[in-house]
Amino acid sequence: MTAGPWRAPRNATTCPGKTAAKWARRYQDEGIGGMYDRSSRPRHQPKKTPPHVVRTIVRTRLRQRLGPIEIGAKLDLPASTVHAVLTRCHLNRLTHIDRATGEQPRRYEHARPGDLIHVDVKKLGRVPDGGGHRYVGRVQGGKNRIATVNAGHATRGTSSNPRLGTCYLHTVIDDHSRVAYVEAHADEKKETAATVLRNAVAWFAARGVTVQRVLSDNGPA
Known part of the structure; x- marks a missing residue:
């Protein structure tokens, strides 16, 4: 965006007086930089849920896997407040929580496509x-x-x-983008797996992705 002299909009005469005065004052004080949109989020939120209550809601969610209504009844809080806190903390769905441990899943993702690809074989009956x-x-x-x-x-x-017989799906998945390259074969021999890997590397390269590392399990291939 090229900065230039500020001009009043064509419909400036129809703008409310307070709004026009606000924008004029911003331009006088800050120049072109004051013309950009700003967040309408209030600077002070006196009715915001206190941090210790948020921690209690999160702890109850992780340990007991209860919903907003149950947590609200247990903590004497409105269900809407509990739901808002869970949504803000990305805990509003149980799929975001490990069902066995009650903890948030620890996920990793490489920074760029091609930094790591996963190779594996899926067996399916024909x-x-x-x-x-x-x-x-x-x-x-x-x-x-x-x-x-x-x-x-x-x-x-x-x-x-x-x-x-059995269909062997040789899959190659990019860790960053989760884009998958798949070939169906009649076996999972080492020669077949090596050919699939070469084809996958060439397929990614044709799309501007250079493979750096490969991760596989300890399978026979």
């Missing part, structure tokens, strides 16, 4: 074309299984028990 027995029943599910194998979409076993 479903025959047209649906499996859990969805269409055993008779139709068996027909769908045989048809899928005959079509070459799965591994052939015995005629009575054709094998559909």
Whole structure:
């Protein structure tokens, strides 16, 4: 924004007198810098919930996982006040709290995309074309299984028990942005995992992201 001489707005004649005088006084005292919008938050809030009450509300929420109504009844406070405090402290949803310990989850996130990527493999059982027995029943599910194998979409076993096999989803997730790169394969061998990693690094590089570190579990691949 280029600073220049201040001009009154075209509708200045319709502005309330107090508002026009306020802006004129700001310009006289501070120049162009006084023309920017300012926060309307009051400087003093005498009715704001005291810090020790806020700590009690938060402590009760973390230890007992109660809602605003229960906490309000327990502490003799309005439920609306309790809800406002929980919202301000990012505790208004139980998903923000670890259910086992009652503590706020400790999360980490690298500063830039590519600083760290996570690699892992998710195994999923293949479903025959047209649906499996859990969805269409055993008779139709068996027909769908045989048809899928005959079509070459799965591994052939015995005629009575054709094998559909397992789908291995090789996933590569960027720690900062949570953007995921996924490839579906028929195995999780080390050669396959290495190929997926090279493809993922090239995919991120094509989008301006340089991979610096890789994190994986102690899987066989």
